[in-house]
Amino acid sequence: MKRKYFYLLMFIIIVIFFNFVITSASASETTSWFRIDRINILVLLLVFSSAVLLYIRSAKKGKEFFIRKIAGLDAVEEGVGRATEMGRSVLFIPGIDELDEIQTIAGLSILGKVAKITAQYNTPLLVPVRYPLVLAAAQESIKGAYYDMGKEEEYDPEMARYVAGEQFAFVAAVHGIMYRDKPATNVYMGAFYAESLLLAEEGQASGAIQIAGTANPEQLPFFIAACDYTLMGEELFAASSYLSKEPLMLGSLKGQDWMKIVLVICILLGVIFESFNLGGGFFYKLFIEH
Numbered sequence: 319m320k321r322k323y324f325y326l327l328m329f330i331i332i333v334i335f336f337n338f339v340i341t342s343a344s345a346s347e348t349t350s351w352f353r354i355d356r357i358n359i360l361v362l363l364l365v366f367s368s369a370v371l372l373y374i375r376s377a378k379k380g381k382e383f384f385i386r387k388i389a390g391l392d393a394v395e396e397g398v399g400r401a402t403e404m405g406r407s408v409l410f411i412p413g414i415d416e417l418d419e420i421q422t423i424a425g426l427s428i429l430g431k432v433a434k435i436t437a438q439y440n441t442p443l444l445v446p447v448r449y450p451l452v453l454a455a456a457q458e459s460i461k462g463a464y465y466d467m468g469k470e471e472e473y474d475p476e477m478a479r480y481v482a483g484e485q486f487a488f489v490a491a492v493h494g495i496m497y498r499d500k501p502a503t504n505v506y507m508g509a510f511y512a513e514s515l516l517l518a519e520e521g522q523a524s525g526a527i528q529i530a531g532t533a534n535p536e537q538l539p540f541f542i543a544a545c546d547y548t549l550m551g552e553e554l555f556a557a558s559s560y561l562s563k564e565p566l567m568l569g570s571l572k573g574q575d576w577m578k579i580v581l582v583i584c585i586l587l588g589v590i591f592e593s594f595n596l597g598g599g600f601f602y603k604l605f606i607e608h
Contacts (some may be wrong), residue, residue: 366577373576374569383572390529390547391560397503397527398435407442408432409501411517413508413532414488417451420555421533425508426452426459427558428531432505433463437472444495445478448488453480489513493520506530506545507554510537518544531557 377383401408410432412425429445436443443460447453456478464473481491493516496504504521506514506528514530514537521528522544530541531549541548549557559567590596 362581365580366573369576369580370570370573372569373572374566377565377569377572383568385556385560385568385571388549388553388557388560390531390549390553391557393527393529393547394432394505394561395435397505397529398432398439398441400527401502402439402441404502406502407444407499408436408503408505409444409446409492409495409499409521409526410505411446411492411508412452412456413506413510414448414485414513415509416449417455419509421509422452424555424558425531426455428505428507428554428561429456430459430463431558431561433460433477434467437464437467437469440469440472443477444499444501446481446488446492446495447478448481448483448485450480453478485511485513486516489516492517496520496524496526500524501526503527503529506532506541507549507557508532509534510541515540515544521545 373383398408410429412429413419413422415422417423433443435441445456445460447456457475460477461470461473461475464470481495482488495501501524504517504526506517507530510517510530510532511534514532518528518530518541528545529547529549530545531554532538532541533551533554535551538548538550556571559571
């Protein structure tokens, strides 16, 4: 507890010091080797990095962090178990975007965790993709999961397959997979667009358990309406940390949460101070480039 107060005190001292530097630099017209007017960005970057590193260190030492339960992720193992009992497959779609989309990377990260569960239960896994690079990444993710579980002989490169490069041709191909193979669990994790309802509606009609997650807010209503569980926004990016419990990921997640709290507090204080013309523009200088 004392250490937390120490870190908070150091944060306040650093902010006050750099605010003084910013104020002094604003009053001076001399040239500088550095962009003094952007020291506020440096302060926030240092504080954010320090928070992440401290939480990672604590996680590596074995400290347990509270993470809010995400019902959709808790249901993944249940869905795989249901597919195993029914002798049917699990369908996983890591979005329909390219590999440079952060949601696709998040989806592939979750795929690795789901593949470990399917390997554990010897459940067939189907991963249709739209782009060749995503295909290669998905195959490596599944392969790594099966090797980690000691089931390398059961890994099949055909678990991940390229089906179509055009948006609605991809949807038609996935509909065919749903109709022929009748997967017991459908997982949609990544970037989805106009095809979201077409996929989820077909899966819902087949009677499968459906778990979806996307950071595209305009597609969330469709997933919420047609799926059993939906991960919204940042839950998608926190999912890999939630499933893996790895110290590096957990520490990063908690560090980001801590920084969000700090920023919200600073914003609220800034609104109050600026509204009543208090503090000499401290918070204005902290967040606004001069």
